Amino acid sequence: MRTKFKVWAEPFINEHPEVMCPFDKLNEQGSYYLEIGSGKGQFLLDMALKFPELNFIGVERNVTCAGFTAKKLVENEIKNAKLVFADAGQITPSINSGSIEGIFLNFSDPWPKKRHTKRRLTSESFLKEYYRILKSGGHLVFKTDNYDLFTYSLEVISDSSFKLLEANYSYDGKDEFDATTEYEKSFREEGQPIYRLVLEKV
Numbered sequence: 001m002r003t004k005f006k007v008w009a010e011p012f013i014n015e016h017p018e019v020m021c022p023f024d025k026l027n028e029q030g031s032y033y034l035e036i037g038s039g040k041g042q043f044l045l046d047m048a049l050k051f052p053e054l055n056f057i058g059v060e061r062n063v064t065c066a067g068f069t070a071k072k073l074v075e076n077e078i079k080n081a082k083l084v085f086a087d088a089g090q091i092t093p094s095i096n097s098g099s100i101e102g103i104f105l106n107f108s109d110p111w112p113k114k115r116h117t118k119r120r121l122t123s124e125s126f127l128k129e130y131y132r133i134l135k136s137g138g139h140l141v142f143k144t145d146n147y148d149l150f151t152y153s154l155e156v157i158s159d160s161s162f163k164l165l166e167a168n169y170s171y172d173g174k175d176e177f178d179a180t181t182e183y184e185k186s187f188r189e190e191g192q193p194i195y196r197l198v199l200e201k202v
Helices: 009-015 023-028 042-050 063-075 088-094 114-119 124-133 147-158 182-189
Strands: 032-036 056-060 081-085 100-106 134-144 163-168 195-200
Touching (some): 023 088, 042 056, 042 063, 042 081, 063 081, 147 163, 147 195
Antiparallel strands (some): 163 195
């Protein structure tokens, strides 16, 4: 589902630097959880509200989605979440090793064509970066509606350094340390199964 371009998004982002974090400043943010591909920001907002004692950073490359996220953070006066307007491939190499509490991948682009395999956020190169930046014992949580991306991810994970804690083919959304994204809400209303993986850095 492609988000329709909104002309107000980029000006709004520029007007509210208080909720934005330049990717070269990520290592100055202290201890935080990272959501890669934050979409319109509902997950990021709800997690920040549910866990005010924790810090969250969302990464989003689409300017309109980033605008929606920034708007949510501003309107709700969120202090414990920030947004990085950048591509995931740009930001992960700049993050210190062993510094991230946890990583969320929510309904990432499946990049279904074989020639685009390396762009998938659960490809081998991305998994290696996630493992590097996570703290020992930190979790990577992946949710998708796309069965092919789910099975692909399972295969790649089997050759990674991660320990697989959960491979759920029909996730009910009841994990306390979770929130529902805009896409997830729509998929559940349509009766679409939600697939979920939970990995641990050991």
